[in-house]
Amino acid sequence: MQKKVSKRKKNYITNKERFSSLKDQKSLSKEEFFAEYINLLSDLRERERITRRISNQIREFLDLNQVLKTTVEDVGRLFNADRCLIALFNPETSKLYSENEYRISGNIPSILYTQLPLDIPHNWQKTLFIDKNSVVINDEKSNLLNTEEKQYISLFNIKSLSITPVVYKGEILGVITVQRIQSDKQWESKDIDILKDISDQIAIAIKQAELYSNIKKQAEREKLLRKIIETIRSSLDIDDVLQIICKEVAELFDVEKASIVEIKTDIPQGPQFIFKCAYKTREDILSSTDIDFDLRTHNYWKQVILDNQEILAINNLSESNTPDYFKKTYELLKVKSILGIGIKKDDDKWGGIALHKVDNYKNWTEDEISLLKVIADQIYIAIKQAELYTETKKQAEREYLLRNIISTIRNSSDIDEIKQTIVNDIGKTLNADRCIIYDIPTGIDSYNYTEYLSSQDLKSLKGVEANFITENKQEIVINDTKKYLKDHNLAETQTAKYLEEMNIKPVLSIPIIYADEVLGAFVVHFTRKKIVFSYKDLEFFRTLANQLGITLQKSRLYLTLKQIEEREKLLKKIINTIRNTPDINKSLNTICKLIAKLFNVEKVLVVDFPSRKNFKEYYIKQECKTNKHIIGISDIRINKKTIEYWENEIFVKKSKVIINNITKSDIPDQLKKTFKQIGIKSIIGLPIKKADGIWGSISLSQYNYYRNWTKEEIRLLEIIADQIYLAFLQSEMHTTIKRQIEVESLIRSDNSIVINRNLAQNIGLNCAISYSAIVKIYHYIKDEGKLDSDGYFVSTMENLTSSTYLSISEQKNALQELTDLALIKYKEDKQNKIYIRILEDENIIKNYISDPKLPHINKQGIKPKSTEKIFYNISELYSIYSKYYPKNCVNSAKYFIDKSKLTQNIESTKITKQYFAVISRTMHDFMQQYSLNFNNMRSIIDEWFSKNPSKANHQIIKFGLSNKILVNRLEKTLFYRLQEARLLITDCGSKMDFYSNTNLNLYNKIDSEKDED
Structure with missing residues (x-):
């Protein structure tokens, strides 16, 4: 109030002086005096009106830009200026920024948004910023101006000007510049006083706007913090929480991008950077995946915000003291300013939050940095709260899962059902995309594979060889496949193509081990999201793999007992077939089929080498194929090298040929080529031995998969090989005995060859053949005591024709004729069975086998069958x-x-x-x-x-x-x-x-x- 009274008093004195000066001008007429006085009063009234208006606007409006815009227009009109500006001072850049301008017309050039540097004439700088007085230039041509001042005035084409500092409690806030371009102006003390009054009002407006802005910012910050806290409390989904925080922070700090990154340091492969969320105000804002991102940048972030626990505040990237690779990386992203703060508490370091300014440079204030630190603390609380909930939930789910698995193992003996239940439960619980159990073959079964797929659109891995997964006892943990391939120089390899084709991001493989033996592998794939496997995750999977090991071992024991039982049955069947078949050639195909079933192979080959001197001459006794489409030895031309290799191993060394994997074996390349041409993946061959050497060989071939031949299988095949040799030896002995019998019989029958012709000529060829066959059967059955009480034996027409080679009609006619000749008695029932009895009268036979003329037969009225052709x-x-x-x-x-x-x-x-x-x-x-x-x-x-x-x-x-x-x-x-x-x-x-x-x-x-x- 006192200040306002002094100002009024000052104005009164000034006006009084002006009135006195008018009185002193006696040369003026009375009318002129009053007119000048009226103009003076009108001018004073207008100035007071404008001053009041500015004061009222400052009270009414909190928008500083609106106040300055109205003020600069009113000041320009008040002083009839050609151009008027209000420029605000930025102490951080030491520059004046003109954001509000008045021009009397469009012909006057604008200098709006021009940065007014402090290299204005030095004596002006002293007057404005040190003495805090106004700078007044009435005439551009004044001799009082120095060269520096003239250059400045000439730069903006100024005739006259007044620059008044805007000062608040000794602090320079800006300047008011009133300029004449078209004509000069004589600035009076009253003009300067009015500009000073206006500048005071502007200073109040600026401070009032700053106070309002600070209050508003504080309110917005408090609102943001409340929203973050409420979001944290209301949601346990950390991903949603972080996404909301990113968006709110980006809008509050007026940046184009905000991101939150988790930095995992507790994993075996080294630090992993996981982008939990990122918010961009526009689609054209680049991400790290859009450029060739230098991974050293990640390590620099970790070093600054976590290791050194510092704040990374960069106002101007190009002028920062960061490493060149860091600058280059963010220049590619078109980032100008960066603010980053670690998300941590004491020694627990989780990650960081980063703000990127792209459109222009930004000077980060202490308030902004403090606010971001508070937000980072709240994010840490949210993350730990979510991690605690997630870990508790995960632990409960995993314990429940393990209980279910153990219960399934105990309550079921079906191993396939157990494994399928396990992969389904684990896949769904872990939200994995693929969950696989590889069961290493025991040598009899093929590669056992159990799979869970989260979607039918995913490619199945069934049929893919898993040797690289199970060939050692090492765990495979890949959190980022792209980084893994790059670090191990595998970019263009088959592994890279496989991972890309199957869209595998993180992958985990834990060996299933029991009693230090690898039984298989447990594999998990993620294709939709990136995760990082922690030590706790690995411990859970190892526990799971131990349970699977017990399950698989239990299954193997059960299958082994079952296979032993089945093998014993098949082996007995093979031996019985061999022993009960005198001619091995007739039963060899059946025996080989049983062997194929016994060993679960696609082909069994038995080869005889007739010449014991030249093993290149061989005879395939049997090649049994379970699938007609597979290629056998008999389907191709065997090259010389293959025969020589087989000869050397089987007949020279008398050893076994055991090949588990054709591609990895040390056999000759030509032999490898032959086996690959046929399609064989595994093969075993053993010599069939006899007392004085090698009789032949037997081999088993696996076409569908690679298998490891076990000692039990080799021993079993040796037993079968010995049985096969005994079978052939037995067959040869049977043939020799049969041949001897035949020869002796032929020798005994040579003397009666002519008589046979007589018999055929007397009774007919068909009757003679039939009678001989019937006699042979009759005497055999008689010796066995199997004739019925009337002396008949039972047969069928088919049995007789199989011996006589006659047709049915020929056989019936022959039987009827033999009956007519009183050589046999014959009858037939409704079931087509025939009953035959021999009339044992040697005199009748002698009549038919004596002289062809048969005079005594004619006497008995029997006609010879000479009409039948012989x-x-x-x-x-x-x-x-x-x-x-x-x-x-x-x-x-x-x-x-x-x-x-x-x-x-x-x-x-x-x-x-x-x-x-x-x-x-x-x-x-x-x-x-x-x-x-x-x-x-x-x-x-x-x-x-x-x-x-x-x-x-x-x-x-x-x-x-x-x-x-x-x-x-x-x-x-x-x-x-x-x-x-x-x-x-x-x-x-x-x-x-x-x-x-x-x-x-x-x-x-x-x-x-x-x-x-």
Whole structure:
């Protein structure tokens, strides 16, 4: 109040002086005096009005910019100025910023937003900022101006000006500049006084606005802190809380980007930086993923805000004393100013919060830094609160999960069900995208794989080989796959492609170990988010892996017992099959199928080496494939190196060939190539031994996966190999005994060959054959004591035809005729069973086998069967048997007979029906066994009858068998077939020769010849 009174008094004195000066001007007329006085009063009234208006605006408006804008316009009009500015002083930059300007017209150039540096004339600086007085220039041409002042006035084209400092309690807040551009002005003391009064009012407005701004900021800060605290209290989702904080902080601090980063230091791989949230005011604001981010920048942040516990406040990035790589990184992000503070409490260091100013530079105030520190403390509280809740919840979930797993293990014996339940529960509990249990194969089973997928859109890893995961006992922990690949120089490798294709971000693999043996691996993949595995996470997974180890071991023990039981059954079945089958060749396919099932392999191969001197000549006794699509040895041409390797290992070293993994084995490259061509991944081969050396070999092949052959499997295969050799030895002994019996029988029957022809001519060929077969069966059953009370034995028409090679109708006619001839009694029931009894009267038989004329038979009224043909032309038989056998087989039989006759100079064109049938059936079976066509058979038959057998011994078929070997086998087969046909009638004592003129010496020689090849 006192100040206002003194100002009024001062104005009164000033006006009084002006009035006195008017009185002193006696030269003025009375009218002029009053007019001048009125103008003076009007001018004073206008100035007082403007001053009051400015004062009222300062009271009414809290918006400093609005007050300054109105004030500069009023001042400009008040002093009839061409240009008027109010510039505020920034003590931090020591510059004046003109943000409010008045111009009388558009012709006057604007200097708005121009930074007015303090390099204005030095005497002006002293007057304004030290003496705090006004600077007044009435005329630009005044001689009182120095050079520096003239240059400044000329720069802005000023005629006259007045600069009044805005001062509050000795503090410079800015200046008011009133300028004349078009004409000069004589500034009076009253003008300066008014400008001083206005500057005082402006100073009050500025301080009032600062006070309001501080109060407003404080209110906003308190509001923000309340909102942060309320958000922290109301939500346990830390991600949502941090996102809200980022947004609010960015808006409050007027920055383009705010981010919160977690810095993990408690992990084995070193510090990990996880961006928990980031808020950008615009989409075009760059992120670290948009550039080639120098990872050293992360370490610098950690060093400053956590290790040194300092605040990183950068007003101007280019002028900061940060490392060059730090500057370069943020220059790429177009950042100008940075403020960063650690989120921590004492020694517990969690991470940091960072603010980035992109559009312009920002001078961080102490209040802003203090506020951000408070916010960082609140963030720490929120994080720890959320971590405590999360850890408690996680611990509860994990304990519940472990209890469920243990309960499942105890209550179920189905290992597949147990593993599937485990991966499902773990995947859902951990919110993982893939959860996998790899079970290392035990050698019998394939790679066991159990998988959980969070979405059907995810690619499954079934079928992917897991050797690299389980081949050692090391844990695999990858928190950031990109960083891992870069640090280990794996950017362009198959591993990188695999991780990218499967979209794997963090990955964890814990070996499943029991009693220091790796049983498998537990693997977790995350594809939707990045996480960092902590020590607590690893401890949980290790505990889980221990439980899985117990489960898998329990399963293995159960499966082992089950497999032992199944193997024993299969082994007994194999041995029984071997022992109960005299001819091993007939049961070998069944035996190999059982072996394939026993070892769970795709192929079993048994090879015989006929020549004990040359092992390159071999014969595949059996190649059993469980899948017809896989490639076998018989499907390709085996190269010389493969044969030499097998010969050296099996026959020279007499050792085993055991290959668990073809690609990693040390076998020759050529052999590797052959196995890969076939598709074999694992193979085991053992020699089949005999007393004086090696008989052959047996091998098992795995096509679907790599397997480790166990000692138990090797020993089991050795037992089977010994049994197979015994089976072949037994078969050879059986064949030798049978051959001896046949030879002895043939020798005994040679003297009665002519009589057989008589029997056939007297009663007919079909009747003679049928009678001989019936007698053989009858005497055998009689010796066994199995005839019924009336002397009959029971048979079927099919059983008889299988021995006589007659058709059903021929057989029925023959039985009826034998009944008519009083040689047998015969009847048939409704079930197609036939009952036959031999009439044992030797006189009747003698009548039929004596002289062909049979005069005594004619006396009894019995007609001979001479009308039935015994011998046929070969062309007739060809037509008949082409209906029963493929033409290739009948052609081969005809070619053989023609070749035989040509070789032995036999002119007869006729042969018995039975003889042609035996040869046709033999050709059919032989061609089918060795997959031969007519051309192959013709070549073999030519070799048989050739006077000069081929010395080249070239191969006929892909099995590697030469002509000579096949000829030898065909000779044996045909010889035994022919003798078998003879024995059908020779054993009964009623002999007949149905071979016509064929010389049997050709076949008799086979008996004593050894199979050298």
